[in-house]
Amino acid sequence: xxxxLMKTEPESFSIDDLAAxxxxxxxxxxxxxxxARNMMRDEMRPGDRAFLYHSNxxxxxxxxxxxxxxxxxxxxxxxxxxxxHFDPKSDPDAPRWFMVDVALERRFTxxxxxxxxxxxxxxxxxxxxxxxxxxSVMPVxxxxxxxxxxxxxE
DNA sequence: GCCAACGTTGGC
DNA sequence: GCCAACGTTGGC
Numbered sequence: 129x130x131x132x133l134m135k136t137e138p139e140s141f142s143i144d145d146l147a148a149x150x151x152x153x154x155x156x157x158x159x160x161x162x163x164a165r166n167m168m169r170d171e172m173r174p175g176d177r178a179f180l181y182h183s184n185x186x187x188x189x190x191x192x193x194x195x196x197x198x199x200x201x202x203x204x205x206x207x208x209x210x211x212x213h214f215d216p217k218s219d220p221d222a223p224r225w226f227m228v229d230v231a232l233e234r235r236f237t238x239x240x241x242x243x244x245x246x247x248x249x250x251x252x253x254x255x256x257x258x259x260x261x262x263x264s265v266m267p268v269x270x271x272x273x274x275x276x277x278x279x280x281x282e
Numbered sequence: 283g284c285c286a287a288c289g290t291t292g293g294c
Numbered sequence: 295g296c297c298a299a300c301g302t303t304g305g306c
Contacts, residue, residue: 259286
């Protein structure tokens, strides 16, 4: 099993929105970056876990965890001109973009903000904290996973 | 709102 | 294949 971090802007889809979905499960559509796609398509598997991260929030930070709830499959929103992430270059016969379903696992009692994450020496190497990082899906090591959970102080 | 970092596009 | 121009992300 692998660990991940997935970003979302709470103004478009927050952890509360996920909680409101049937079975608190939703498809993670709209990823339009090749590196992020490759990780979802080639390395994510059902049962993997991911931190849910709110970007463009005040402060940005980790707000909970999700479980990967499906195999990767084509992101059909890329085929639909009405969709905001429509991509005319993605063909249903040769899909360019993929997604997975995610199920809410745990809503943290508090957000672990980005400044707080930066203060934790155990997370010094974390990809999220690297300068210029823009990936919306990224791997997290098992040590980093445990270190973040330990910050909840529960 | 600003801007640094990075990805993509397209002319050559 | 190079690289300038442009678009997007996302913290501040």
